[in-house]
Amino acid sequence: MDCFERQFLTRLAILLLFRLEQESGFYFNMKYFEDEVINGNWDEVERYLGGFTKVDDNRYSMKIFFEIRKQKYLEALDKHDRSKAVEILVKDLKVFASFNEELFKEITQLLTLENFRENEQLSKYGDTKSARAIMLVELKKLIEANPLFRDKLQFPNLKNSRLRTLINQSLNWQHQLCKNPRPNPDIKTLFVDHSCGQPNGARAPSPANNPLLGSIPKPGGFPPLGAHGPFQTAPTVPPLAGWMSNPPAVTHPAVSGGAIGFGTPTNPAALLKHPRTPTTANPSMDYPSGDSDHISKRSRPVGIAEEQVNLPVNMLPVTYPQSHNYQQDDFHKTVARTLTQGSTPMSMDFHPLQQTLLLVGTNVGDIGLWDVGTKDRLVVKNFKVWELGKCSMALQASLVKDPAVPVNRIIWSPDGTLFGVAYSRHIVQIYSYHGGDDIRQHLEIDAHVGGVNDIAFAHPNKQLCIITCGDDKTIKVWEATSGAKQFTFEGHEAPVYSVCPHYKENIQFIFSTALDGKIKAWLYDNLGSRVDYDAPGHWCTTMAYSADGSRLFSCGTSKDGESHLVEWNESEGAVKRTYQGFRKRSMGVVQFDTTRNRFLAAGDEFLIKIWDMDNTGLLTTIDAEGGLPASPRIRFNKEGTLLAVSTLDNGIKILANADGLRLLRTLENRSFDASRNAAETVTKPLINPLTAAANAAAASSSGTPAPAAITAMNGDSRSLVDVKPRIADESLDKSKVWKLMEITESTQCRSIKLADNMRTSKISRLIYTNSGVAILALTASAVHLLWKWPRSDRNTSGKATASVSPQLWQPPSGIFMTNDMTDNNPEEAVHCFALSKNDSYVMSASGGKISLFNMMTFKTMTTFMPPPPAATFLAFHPQDNNIIAIGMDDSTIQIYNVRIDEVKSKLRGHSKRITGLAFSNVLNVLVSSGADAQLCVWNTDGWEKQKNRFLQIPSGRPSNILDTRVQFHQDQMHFLVVHETQIAIYDTTKLEPVKQWPVRENSPPITHATFSCDSQLIYASFMDATVGIFNASSLRLQCRILPASYLPPNISSSVHPVVVAAHPSEASQFALGLTDGGVYVLEPLESERKWGNPPPAENGSTSNLSTPPPNGASSSDQPER
16 A cells, blocks of 8 residues: 555545544544634534534533634624625524624624724734634633533543444444345445345435435525615525425425515425524414414523623623522412312413413313403303304214313414314314403304314414314314315324414424324425324323424323423424423323423423423422312413413412512502592593593493593592492493593603704604614604613613603714705605614615615615605515615605615505505505505505505595504504594404594694504594593593693693604603604603503493494594494
């Protein structure tokens, strides 16, 4: 053997050794790793690391990958290779944004600097070689501290001939797996798997065409900077191999309308093996999954403080090994409520928006609706078939034999407007919910032969559907409006026990489990199951995703009582963790639930058992003061603050953590307010159109004259409608409980004027940043003003508040964001702006070109679309920040792609300038409004006009404002319409008003209005400077704020608000922009915490689907019928 051959074999042996180390994950060669880091071979560095850990395994792994990718990013910036830096930012660093969004923003801002060393935290960055050496020291510390590398940093001791033994065992095993094993196989190489040739000489299938692997991905580029800003493109998602048992022969089109930044995968079925979490979590699109449909904020990794926003060389903080610290406040230890249901609860579900509304289904078929805050049972209904004649003969015969029909599952739809009940025999019933105690029959479906074991809601193909499974071994999908059957999935060989719909990267799919322990997955087509594997326990199993959709769990109990709670590795279809702590022989099927992306809970052994998702050991148990069954039913509310658990005495206990107790105390204050106000004395009321309307409404509903206002004995001078305290007699008129709150003095609310050292003109536009820490205003002089609230002892969260003064913020350069203007007077121009989702950019116009500003530096990044026509309204597409809808003063709407600088569509339908635009990411429509008082609905797929409607404007009333604004409700199905003459809520699909509040004749017009962040209130400003706060479900006035309560006494009577903005997370906070350039923030007193109590339900209902008033009807604070 010559020298060249020896060198070649040596290099080959080293390569194989490193490959064996990586693939086995048995030994981590630190020397090899160091060499690759120093040489900057970043792809090999990550590939080698990938054999031992993944980015999201733990905080040490996250920090390791972050440091490597950060260094790669800085090196690209140092070489002024911006395109490479953007690619790294979007492809490699974006994954860390969800854990520290502020840090990611600051990293992004480095792109705007000529030299990133201008950043103070990176000013000491030297050359590439020294930076790599410094980083390597940190990486070694992290690897040594990472428990995944424990016992892998020292080369293991091997017995003599151990390698030969392993090779022989491997070859013997491979030979046993041959389809056509030969007695004396001729094995000539170890570099490929052995396989005996087929007898007829046929070739094995090529890997490129192997259906188990999917098609070979085509090369695709990565997007430029955009996931964090307005320029974003969709990367090509490669097909992924995984655990498919019967893959289709052809690929299937993905369901459109998914998360930002993902294109259509080459093989959607493969995403069932490697599903990913969408980049934006949308409450209204996060469907129920298995036994949980909760949504909550993504938790921060341990060791990352919320205020960590600076940018040291080692950017992502990390803590070294320590135990988790849990506070007792985290756990639901307190029994806050005890409810008597009367029969055994079988299934429970909290409303997705109203955190204290609880649905219950029982073993005798009863359904109940509880307000656990007030302890009131709002609804109780016994089982009854609505139309027996339309049911199958099998169901009719079984009901004659035994009329008792237990509830197997009860669940809310994602937006809380429907709920479904699955019964143990044949049928499901769907009710519509209209608030309060108003539930109505919607659909009754004879769904399955035998019992209906589970029911869920999902949004495949952009429409709400109902998914059921049953004893007949099928899963069925029904259209939620008409009840038409869309799909029937067959393939299980035993009754189907549960379904878990979910979506990843635009792919909608359903997991199902059967009583034989089989788990299957289905796309919404007729091509069969994509997944087939066994669940631990091989019997009753339910599946659920964590609230953020990133982790999949299942819980099951075998026929022998063995219970298994596990987390699945979705990329491999294998169990990743098995949680310990169950009784060896459970006395029933164990139920489980997830909450806050942090805890798992299960009912077992007369207890509630709690686990940390990241640890397999039992964390704690809760006995709920005793009285629980062996396997209690449990359910968390959406925010994870309340936990409902069934009891032995046919009741329900509501357990609360510290946040839950605060929530319930807030609700208890309502009854305290009622008793306190009962002692108030009568005084002369203040005369105002809003008060008159409210009193007239109260009088008309009770059939008595409107009462005078009263003043409290404690000196509270608010005018309140005189009512009697609430008593137990439910037969009394409920409207007598309600009181209109009036704020007449500055001592009755918290308000603050934002300081401004400039002499500003009228505030034309106003918005809170999405983070809630700042307010951005656009003045009539085309200048933007930004106020930020600093963190302090008085404001530890750093969010906007009326209790602490903010700072008028400017970058060190001292520049302002000033829009391009034409030669015309800017005061006469139409001003508009739109803020990016992560607050990094604002797009704005004031009659001239549209400008894109960087919110950190105030620099103008670009300008485009010079007039004419001028832009009058801007709205980002909710699923693609590249797409902007631009309303123009020539009555058109231009759909503009910023990235390619191209108008994709021009929409024509209005006759005057566009005054409002709003997208629905559930219905995939754009709603527009114009100065012509017309509403139009456009389909966002092809941009065709679907419907249009003109507002009903009272004849002869002069119009001073002309603007009509639109804003979608949180449910994305209804939208708010604001005109100077009215406020209305419209049903989008029908384009019909379901509630209206018209302004009375000779009363001041409305200047602006907006939903609160939870869509429960509407804040409306009037030209006489009063502010009306309406209950959104009934459009009745709930609170009225007089100008004297927030404006100084010597201010001109012509000054009034022209724009209202609602805080993005504090439902009781809003801001006003005034004609004199002032900006005010208002909140209720801390003792009140709310703007009055909700008005009473009309005829027992707070339905938002009631009929609008007829033409010519007189105005009041509630619609006439």
